[in-house]
Amino acid sequence: MIDARPVGYVIGLLLLILATSMLLPMAADLIEGNGEWFVFFESAAMTWLAGMSLALSCSNAVRDRLSLQQTFLLTVTVWVALPIFAAIPFMLGATNASATDAFFEAMSGLTTTGSTVFSGLDDLPAGVLLWRGLLQWFGGIGVIVMAMVFLPELRVGGMQIFRSEAFDTMGKVLPRAAEISAQISTIYVGITVACALAYGAAGMNAFDAAVHAMTTVSTGGFANYDASFGAFKGPHEYIAVIFMLSAAIPFVLYVRLVNGDAAPLWRDSQVRVFLAIYATLVTATVVTLILDFNYGVETALREALFNVASIMTGTGYASVDYMQWGGFAVALFFFLGLIGGCAGSTSCSIKVFRYQILFAAAKAQIRRIHSPHGIFRPRYEGRPVTDDVLNSVMAFFVMFVVSLGITAVALAMTGLDFTTSVSGAATAIANIGPGLGDTIGPAGNFAPLNDTAKWILSAAMLTGRLELMAVFVLFTRRFWLA
Amino acid sequence: MIDARPVGYVIGLLLLILATSMLLPMAADLIEGNGEWFVFFESAAMTWLAGMSLALSCSNAVRDRLSLQQTFLLTVTVWVALPIFAAIPFMLGATNASATDAFFEAMSGLTTTGSTVFSGLDDLPAGVLLWRGLLQWFGGIGVIVMAMVFLPELRVGGMQIFRSEAFDTMGKVLPRAAEISAQISTIYVGITVACALAYGAAGMNAFDAAVHAMTTVSTGGFANYDASFGAFKGPHEYIAVIFMLSAAIPFVLYVRLVNGDAAPLWRDSQVRVFLAIYATLVTATVVTLILDFNYGVETALREALFNVASIMTGTGYASVDYMQWGGFAVALFFFLGLIGGCAGSTSCSIKVFRYQILFAAAKAQIRRIHSPHGIFRPRYEGRPVTDDVLNSVMAFFVMFVVSLGITAVALAMTGLDFTTSVSGAATAIANIGPGLGDTIGPAGNFAPLNDTAKWILSAAMLTGRLELMAVFVLFTRRFWLA
Ligand SMILES: [K+]
Ligand SMILES: [K+]
Numbered sequence: 001m002i003d004a005r006p007v008g009y010v011i012g013l014l015l016l017i018l019a020t021s022m023l024l025p026m027a028a029d030l031i032e033g034n035g036e037w038f039v040f041f042e043s044a045a046m047t048w049l050a051g052m053s054l055a056l057s058c059s060n061a062v063r064d065r066l067s068l069q070q071t072f073l074l075t076v077t078v079w080v081a082l083p084i085f086a087a088i089p090f091m092l093g094a095t096n097a098s099a100t101d102a103f104f105e106a107m108s109g110l111t112t113t114g115s116t117v118f119s120g121l122d123d124l125p126a127g128v129l130l131w132r133g134l135l136q137w138f139g140g141i142g143v144i145v146m147a148m149v150f151l152p153e154l155r156v157g158g159m160q161i162f163r164s165e166a167f168d169t170m171g172k173v174l175p176r177a178a179e180i181s182a183q184i185s186t187i188y189v190g191i192t193v194a195c196a197l198a199y200g201a202a203g204m205n206a207f208d209a210a211v212h213a214m215t216t217v218s219t220g221g222f223a224n225y226d227a228s229f230g231a232f233k234g235p236h237e238y239i240a241v242i243f244m245l246s247a248a249i250p251f252v253l254y255v256r257l258v259n260g261d262a263a264p265l266w267r268d269s270q271v272r273v274f275l276a277i278y279a280t281l282v283t284a285t286v287v288t289l290i291l292d293f294n295y296g297v298e299t300a301l302r303e304a305l306f307n308v309a310s311i312m313t314g315t316g317y318a319s320v321d322y323m324q325w326g327g328f329a330v331a332l333f334f335f336l337g338l339i340g341g342c343a344g345s346t347s348c349s350i351k352v353f354r355y356q357i358l359f360a361a362a363k364a365q366i367r368r369i370h371s372p373h374g375i376f377r378p379r380y381e382g383r384p385v386t387d388d389v390l391n392s393v394m395a396f397f398v399m400f401v402v403s404l405g406i407t408a409v410a411l412a413m414t415g416l417d418f419t420t421s422v423s424g425a426a427t428a429i430a431n432i433g434p435g436l437g438d439t440i441g442p443a444g445n446f447a448p449l450n451d452t453a454k455w456i457l458s459a460a461m462l463t464g465r466l467e468l469m470a471v472f473v474l475f476t477r478r479f480w481l482a
Numbered sequence: 483m484i485d486a487r488p489v490g491y492v493i494g495l496l497l498l499i500l501a502t503s504m505l506l507p508m509a510a511d512l513i514e515g516n517g518e519w520f521v522f523f524e525s526a527a528m529t530w531l532a533g534m535s536l537a538l539s540c541s542n543a544v545r546d547r548l549s550l551q552q553t554f555l556l557t558v559t560v561w562v563a564l565p566i567f568a569a570i571p572f573m574l575g576a577t578n579a580s581a582t583d584a585f586f587e588a589m590s591g592l593t594t595t596g597s598t599v600f601s602g603l604d605d606l607p608a609g610v611l612l613w614r615g616l617l618q619w620f621g622g623i624g625v626i627v628m629a630m631v632f633l634p635e636l637r638v639g640g641m642q643i644f645r646s647e648a649f650d651t652m653g654k655v656l657p658r659a660a661e662i663s664a665q666i667s668t669i670y671v672g673i674t675v676a677c678a679l680a681y682g683a684a685g686m687n688a689f690d691a692a693v694h695a696m697t698t699v700s701t702g703g704f705a706n707y708d709a710s711f712g713a714f715k716g717p718h719e720y721i722a723v724i725f726m727l728s729a730a731i732p733f734v735l736y737v738r739l740v741n742g743d744a745a746p747l748w749r750d751s752q753v754r755v756f757l758a759i760y761a762t763l764v765t766a767t768v769v770t771l772i773l774d775f776n777y778g779v780e781t782a783l784r785e786a787l788f789n790v791a792s793i794m795t796g797t798g799y800a801s802v803d804y805m806q807w808g809g810f811a812v813a814l815f816f817f818l819g820l821i822g823g824c825a826g827s828t829s830c831s832i833k834v835f836r837y838q839i840l841f842a843a844a845k846a847q848i849r850r851i852h853s854p855h856g857i858f859r860p861r862y863e864g865r866p867v868t869d870d871v872l873n874s875v876m877a878f879f880v881m882f883v884v885s886l887g888i889t890a891v892a893l894a895m896t897g898l899d900f901t902t903s904v905s906g907a908a909t910a911i912a913n914i915g916p917g918l919g920d921t922i923g924p925a926g927n928f929a930p931l932n933d934t935a936k937w938i939l940s941a942a943m944l945t946g947r948l949e950l951m952a953v954f955v956l957f958t959r960r961f962w963l964a
Pocket of ligand 2: 796914
């Protein structure tokens with residue numbers, strides 16, 4: 001059996017951090033002169049108490065390092081434990097949410113999915129809006145650290161291809177994961193501050209600028225208004241595009257840039273392919289908007305740049321109801337969401353490097369069909385892809401598609417229609433935010449769904465954010481016997 | 483450059499067979515006293531002339547065997563050339579179809595897809611209905627021979643896993659592909675006759691029994707009535723279930739059965755998994771129909787058995803408009819169609835053995851995550867799966883999903899809505915027949931689609947039927963340089 005106590009200890013410490021962070025929305029409500037501040041005080045106290053009890057009761061079993069099993073258990077349970085406590089303010093506060101709705105919103109926040117069950121956002125107190133933004137912001141940095149430090153070590157979903165890159169190349173400069181995490185956190189804070197300042201310069205008030213910067217840089221997509229980013233037309237959209245795209249690029253490249261080596265950023269094939277796909281789809285959308293919908297050139301360009309970036313990076317802001325852009329845009333946005341950004345960023349979904357590896361493998365396979373006795377190895381960034389990485393990526397892709405199918409059928413069983421079921425499953429597993437159709441499309445929200453559907457979606461968000469395999473490993477008998 | 487003449491010679495011979503087979507619908511129209519007979523006479527003459535010219539002009543280059551390149555070229559061009567000539571009667575005859583519609587219907591017939599652009603089927607002359615049935619019937623046997631003889635040799639989509647099985651095991655009994663083909667054809671004829679007799683015994687007239695037997699055993703799904711199989715409620719449906727399921731089982735197992743070895747049929751894991759999935763989904767559908775839709779037990783059982791078999795085997799008959807069965811049934815039927823039957827049968831889609839291999843690979847991958855230094859090899863039928871097979875299957879799966887996405891977006895670009903685009907792409911690539919939604923759902927047909935959409939769907943049917951890779955190979959520069 002696995003000794004779960006070291007895992008409990010780490011979760012206890014993280015709950016203490018979560019409790020402390022609840023003081024920020026408390027302060028926001030106090031400043032606004034809002035009675036709601038007490039909700040965050042209560043929630044902080046409960047979370048602090050739980051974290052402290054857990055940490056103390058487990059502290060006697062703490063060792064220098066975690067075993068492989070413990071690391072898996074930690075990776076998954078963190079993303080279940082934190083949303084439970086993060087949900088408390090949503091239940092007690094102005095949103096007065098049911099346990100289901102509160103957990104859904106917290107999970108949607110921390111996984112940076114950004115699907116919301118709340119409406120009337122414009123009238124909510126500052127504290128709860130800040131709390132939603134903070135959850136996404138913490139989720140975003142959590143995802144990067146997980147993708148750079150944990151997943152490569154756990155050999156999940158082909159992420160091991162980035163193992164040597166992250167550790168060996170920088171081995172001389174940054175010997176330990178903690179140091180990388182610290183550097184990345186600094187960069188993450190820096191980009192967020194830059195984004196907030198730019199939003200402020202474009203005319204957002206300080207509070208909106210701060211919250212939207214947090215949900216932009218985390219590619220989370222929560223907004224302070226029911227109109228989502230539609231509340232900020234014009235220059236704000238261009239700024240958002242720059243920061244959404246920046247957040248979808250591997251953060252390790254920024255670390256190298258800061259350490260004086262800009263070459264990797266310009267040469268990285270994943271970044272190039274990502275930007276090439278983006279440019280192509282923006283062009284197609286611009287042409288459609290101008291020719292079929294008589295948009296002016298600036299409007300077409302702005303809406304295309306913004307909405308394609310929003311879906312492709314998995315941010316999920318809407319600035320217009322693109323359900324109105326006809327079948328082409330709808331189908332495009334559905335499949336676009338299944339591409340995603342780059343690995344090691346805050347963005348989600350299948351990700352560009354996996355498509356690069358899968359296409360390289362398919363190409364090698366076609367060559368092998370031609371010349372049955374030839375040896376053809378798929379390559380990534382010029383280096384041959386090992387069987388281990390290739391199998392991991394393919395297993396990931398298969399499980400992604402199968403999970404999407406099973407989730408969609410499960411959602412349909414709860415009574416949802418075809419478009420809502422299929423797009424809901426996709427938006428949750430790929431952590432995008434909005435779905436398609438009248439209910440969960442960019443003009444709607446997730447409140448009208450039944451409770452079962454909300455729990456299914458919550459589980460799908462978690463599974464997708466943890467790159468699937470990290471979750472599925474826990475469902476094997478072998479895991480618990482090891 | 484490839485010498486295309488041997489390919490032209492074989493296609494010429496096949497066109498002569500196609501021309502000869504046009505005499506059957508001609509006879510049917512003559513018996514019915516229908517002036518339409520002349521259309522088939524004309525079409526036969528044209529096709530015969532083209533076939534003879536092609537065969538004669540290429541005959542001087544015929545060698546003992548085809549090269550790998552020539553085999554690929556043959557496999558693909560056969561499925562383009564035959565529909566062109568098979569379409570002639572649809573243009574000249576009572577259906578008076580445009581070139582686009584006629585080609586779509588012929589391609590849909592020969593690939594055993596069964597999507598139709600014709601309505602008013604009930605009033606069409608016997609000849610054209612028989613022609614539609616014959617196209618599917620020829621397509622069905624063509625698919626089995628291709629899957630057993632050509633694709634394993636071409637190492638396409640993991641079909642090479644059946645190579646040794648088909649040839650080595652039976653090597654003593656049946657040394658050559660031609661002999662296997664002959665045995666399989668005999669079995670195919672036998673099953674078709676049995677099906678027709680059963681339909682006749684249940685009350686169909688001789689003509690309907692013959693045509694529907696042909697479209698059942700080929701899992702094609704063309705019907706003689708606008709109501710599809712809804713025109714034959716009750717016992718006919720149970721008979722159809724038995725023969726649709728029989729047609730979705732590897733025909734090599736019947737060859738062995740006829741040769742006195744029944745064990746492979748009972749022990750084959752692909753058949754077991756196929757039937758297990760079928761039983762599970764029938765049960766779920768029965769429960770839904772009884773509880774949510776107040777069906778009687780017999781009706782629920784019959785409709786579930788029939789419609790689940792129809793979609794899963796890719797036959798695509800509808801006996802009811804299952805769009806009325808709510809989101810659950812619709813989403814279930816969508817993903818069900820992406821499972822398909824067994825390899826080496828007339829059925830289509832991704833097929834059960836590929837899922838078995840993919841799941842075995844994912845399981846091995848999860849074990850490898852546990853024990854990074856262990857060696858875990860996926861197994862199929864107790865034997866380790868080679869890297870070549872595994873990579874082929876995975877490449878197939880990736881290309882299937884990516885093709886589905888690209889086809890759906892292309893359809894949406896022609897102006898179709900989301901549900902029609904996505905389900906149309908799936909039903910074409912998986913050769914099922916009906917889609918979802920008001921237009922192409924079980925209660926509608928493909929006539930209202932624009933011409934571009936029909937050509938896209940025709941290309942998708944062809945690509946899906948040839949297991950994708952056989953087509954994609956032709957689009958590589960290397961292929962034409964070799
Ligand atoms: K998001
Ligand atoms: K079919």
